[in-house]
Each structure stands twice: as C-alpha cells, then as structure tokens.
Amino acid sequence: MDGIHDLGGKQGFGPVRHSPTAPVFHAPWEKRANALYSLAVRLGIFNMDEYRHAIERMEPRHYVAASYYERTLTSLATLCVEKGIVTREELERRAGGAFPLALPGAAGRSNVARREHFLPGDRVKVRRDHVPGHARMPAYIRGKQGVVVSESPAYPFPDAQAHGVQAADEPTFDVRFTTAELWPDSADQALVHVGVFQSYLERAA
Amino acid sequence: MRQAVAPVEKRVGAIQAVLEERGMKPGEFIVQATRLAEEKWVPQNGARVVAKAWTDAAFRQRLFDDGIAAVAELGIEMPRHHRKLVVLENTPTLHNVICCTLCSCTAFTVIGLPPDWYKDLEYRARVVRESRTVLKEMGLDLAPDIEIRVWDTTADTRYMVLPVQPPETMGWPEDRLAAIVTKDSMIGVARL
Numbered sequence: 503m504d505g506i507h508d509l510g511g512k513q514g515f516g517p518v519r520h521s522p523t524a525p526v527f528h529a530p531w532e533k534r535a536n537a538l539y540s541l542a543v544r545l546g547i548f549n550m551d552e553y554r555h556a557i558e559r560m561e562p563r564h565y566v567a568a569s570y571y572e573r574t575l576t577s578l579a580t581l582c583v584e585k586g587i588v589t590r591e592e593l594e595r596r597a598g599g600a601f602p603l604a605l606p607g608a609a610g611r612s613n614v615a616r617r618e619h620f621l622p623g624d625r626v627k628v629r630r631d632h633v634p635g636h637a638r639m640p641a642y643i644r645g646k647q648g649v650v651v652s653e654s655p656a657y658p659f660p661d662a663q664a665h666g667v668q669a670a671d672e673p674t675f676d677v678r679f680t681t682a683e684l685w686p687d688s689a690d691q692a693l694v695h696v697g698v699f700q701s702y703l704e705r706a707a
Numbered sequence: 708m709r710q711a712v713a714p715v716e717k718r719v720g721a722i723q724a725v726l727e728e729r730g731m732k733p734g735e736f737i738v739q740a741t742r743l744a745e746e747k748w749v750p751q752n753g754a755r756v757v758a759k760a761w762t763d764a765a766f767r768q769r770l771f772d773d774g775i776a777a778v779a780e781l782g783i784e785m786p787r788h789h790r791k792l793v794v795l796e797n798t799p800t801l802h803n804v805i806c807c808t809l810c811s812c813t814a815f816t817v818i819g820l821p822p823d824w825y826k827d828l829e830y831r832a833r834v835v836r837e838s839r840t841v842l843k844e845m846g847l848d849l850a851p852d853i854e855i856r857v858w859d860t861t862a863d864t865r866y867m868v869l870p871v872q873p874p875e876t877m878g879w880p881e882d883r884l885a886a887i888v889t890k891d892s893m894i895g896v897a898r899l
Contacts, residue, residue, distance in 0.1 A: 507809060507810070508808070508809060509808055509809075509828055509831045509832040510808030510809070510831065510832065510835045510836070510859065511808075511832065511835055511836045512832040513832075513836075515828060515829040515832045515833055516829060517829065517844050518824050518827065518829045518830045518833070518834075518841060518844060518845055519823075519824055519827065519829065520824045520830075520844075520845045520846075520896070521824075522846075522889065522891055522897070524822035524823050524824050525822065525823060526744070526819070526820040526821065526822060526823070527744075528823065529716075531715060531716045531719045533737070533740075533741050533744065534719050534723065534737050535719050536740065536744070537733070537736055537737040537739075537740035537741060538719070538722060538723060538726065538733055538736075538737070540736075540740055541726065541731060541733055541736045541740070542726075544736075545731060550788070554809070554810055557810065566828070569715075570811065570823070570826040570827070572715055575715065575718060575719055575722070578722060579718070579721075579722050582722065582725065582726075587725065587729060588722075588725045592725070593718075593721050593722065593725070594710075594713070594721075596717075596720070596721035596724055596725070597713035597717040597718045597720070597721035598713050598717055599710055599711050599712055599713025599714070599717065600709065600710045600711060600712045600713060601712070601713055601718050601721065602712060638809065638861045638862060639861075640808050640809060640859065640861065642808075642835065642836075652793070654790065654791045654862060654863075654864040655790040655791055657788075657790065657862055657863045674861075674862040674864065676793070676858075676864070678856075681836065681838075684835075684836070685836055688836075689836045689837065690836070690837045690838050690839040690840055690855075691839070691855075692838045692839070692854075692855040692856065692857050693854070693855070693856045693857070694835050694856075694857045694859065695856060695857065695858045695859065696859045696861050697859070697860065697861045697862035697864050698861070698862075699862065
C-alpha cells in the first residue's frame with residue numbers, strides 16, 4: 503500500500519526530538535494499549551502483519567496527528583470490530599465519544615510466481631510492483647538496484663499474512679543500496695540496508 | 708453534528724472493558740506485560756552482550772555467526788518470530804545505525820523497547836536519507852572519513868549495534884563495562 507506510513511526519505515520534517523533518557527512510554531494508558539494489543543496477538547485475534555496493516559490503513563490525517571500508542575490503540579480497536587468481537591457503536595458508547603477507526607483496505611496477494619534465490623554479492627533490483635494491500639517494501643527502494651549482503655531465514659509473507667491469504671514463507675535478503683542510487687544528489691552519503699522479501703526482488707541485468 | 712473524539716484514556720478503557728467481558732483477562736495481562744517491559748526487556752541485556760563481546764573474542768565471533776544463540780548464552784531470549792539477530796560491528800572508521808521507517812521494529816528483548824523518538828515521524832523519514840545530518844543533530848558528529856551504514860528493519864530479522872570499546876576502558880571487568888553501554892549506542896545514534 504502506498505500509504506502515509508511509508509515515510510522513508512520523505513522531506514519536510516524537522517529535528518528528531520531526542521534526549522538520551524527518552525522514555526518508551528509517556529503515560530499509563532500507553533502501557534495498557536501496548537499490553538492489550540499484545541494480548542490480542544497472543545490470543546490469536548489477529549497477527550502482527552494484520553496489526554501493522556491496520557495502522558497503515560488509518561486515515562492519513564489521523565495517522566499523522568496520532569501519537570504512536572494511539573496508532574496501536576486504533577489498530578487494536580479496528581481489528582476487534584472487523585473480526586466481530588465488538589461493534590464500533592458499543593466502543594463509542596463505552597468510551598463516551600467518537601472512536602475513529604482505520605479505513606478498509608485492499609485485498610492481499612500470495613507469493614509471486616517466479617522467485618529467485620540470491621547469494622551475497624548478487625546484484626538485484628526491486629520489482630516495480632505496487633501492492634494494494636500490506637507489503638513491507640518501502641517506496642524508496644521500488645525499482646532500485648543494490649547488492650545482496652546476507653540472507654535471513656524464511657518468514658511469513660506479509661502481503662499474504664495481513665489478509666488471510668495462503669502463501670509460502672519467504673527468505674529475505676539484506677540488500678545494500680547507495681544513497682546515490684536511492685536519492686541522486688539529494689541525500690547524505692551512506693549505505694542503506696533493507697531486508698527485502700524474495701517476492702520483491704529480481705536479478706539485476 | 709459529529710460527536711467529539713473520546714479522550715484516548717477512555718478509548719483504551721472501552722476496549723479493555725470489552726476484552727474483560729469476553730473473558731480474556733486483560734487486567735492480569737497488563738500487569739504481566741508491564742513487568743516484562745520494565746524488568747525483563749531492558750537495555751542492560753544488550754549491555755551485557757556488548758561487554759562480553761569486548762572481553763571475549765570467541766564470544767564476539769559467535770555473536771556475529773549466530774546472534775540469537777549467542778545472546779541465549781547470557782539468558783536473553785528472543786521472540787520466536789525474530790528468527791535472526793544481526794550484530795553490526797562499529798569500527799573507528801565505520802558507524803552503523805538502525806531504524807524502522809515503516810513502523811518501530813526493534814530487537815526489544817535485547818536492547819529494550821524503542822524510545823519515543825525512534826517511533827516518531829522525523830526519525831523514520833530522515834535517518835535513511837540524511838543520516839549524517841540527523842546523527843549530528845542528535846549529538847553525534849562523525850568525522851567525514853567515517854562510513855555510515857543505515858539498517859531499515861523491514862522484516863523480522865532484528866539488529867543491534869556493537870559499539871567500539873572506548874580505549875580508556877581496556878582491561879575493565881565485564882560488569883563495569885556493561886554499565887557504560889547505553890540503549891542509544893546499541894541503536895546507533897551514539898558512540899561511547
């Protein structure tokens with residue numbers, strides 16, 4: 503999904519609001535929201551891929567304005583409604599006000615038909631696919647070339663897992679991109695590594 | 708007229724009440740989860756890993772070869788879905804930094820849950836494209852000859868940085884070394 507959450511390389515933001523003693527949580531409700539979504543995953547109400555995708559499906563203004571744990575809460579509530587555990591009306595009645603949820607998304611997909619295996623040192627290119635549903639392909643690597651530096655064990659394929667679609671687990675390859683390739687003449691020089699699923703990759707010419 | 712959005716605390720209370728009524732025992736789980744987050748999944752875990760890697764060359768190599776198995780030697784577990792831990796070695800001329808541009812993925816059982824800035828829009832958007840500038844703004848001004856490598860955590864492999872051991876700490880015992888290792892240094896926004 504080419505959603506608002508896909509922030510890598512987006513310009514216009516100000517300084518990172520950092521302190522060396524920065525907290526994880528700012529308030530007790532945040533700890534509760536974090537625990538509640540973890541409980542839901544543990545109980546099998548939804549999986550992590552569905553959880554991430556429900557955050558991505560938040561209306562963009564809501565996504566950008568919300569704090570991190572409000573995004574967690576919104577995803578949890580959205581999935582509980584979508585899975586039939588509770589209605590939105592009941593949530594709003596209990597909360598005493600509106601309870602904005604994420605918007606519906608598109609369908610998922612299974613693994614691509616032709617997947618190749620790569621070795622460290624192979625030059626690869628990220629396929630120019632635009633996935634309507636959940637995908638863990640940041641837009642800043644789409645169509646770009648890089649070099650494989652290592653392989654990871656097979657993981658559940660997010661494009662399918664977030665949508666209840668059947669798929670085989672796929673290895674990911676840590677691909678090294680130069681910032682010159684990603685943002686020509688428009689970036690601080692560095693090597694950027696991204697864990698790319700096998701279905702997102704093809705061999706470079 | 709649309710009604711106002713309920714305060715976030717009330718919205719958390721609403722969903723918690725629903726889970727309670729469905730028999731899912733959220734209250735108990737909140738207590739357990741809070742304890743895990745505050746006592747078990749802490750940066751002191753990663754600090755012990757770093758201190759041992761600094762003092763034990765064979766362990767250091769095992770850490771690079773199989774991070775999950777190596778941290779398990781120190782009693783540090785990783786969730787089953789994190790199937791690989793990649794330990795990124797900093798050197799005097801190489802600096803690694805970790806992010807998750809799409810959300811907030813972290814090796815949380817090893818280095819602790821992510822700090823607020825890691826999950827904010829600014830860091831996620833900027834660190835991949837303006838790494839040197841962002842690190843400098845955050846207090847880490849790297850010499851021009853230091854190469855920067857950014858690692859975007861997009862799958863379930865997790866990363867941690869192995870900082871360079873400060874020369875003045877050579878010969879220190881492990882527990883004294885562990886005490887100087889910070890979460891920021893294992894994410895890669897600081898050098899020790």
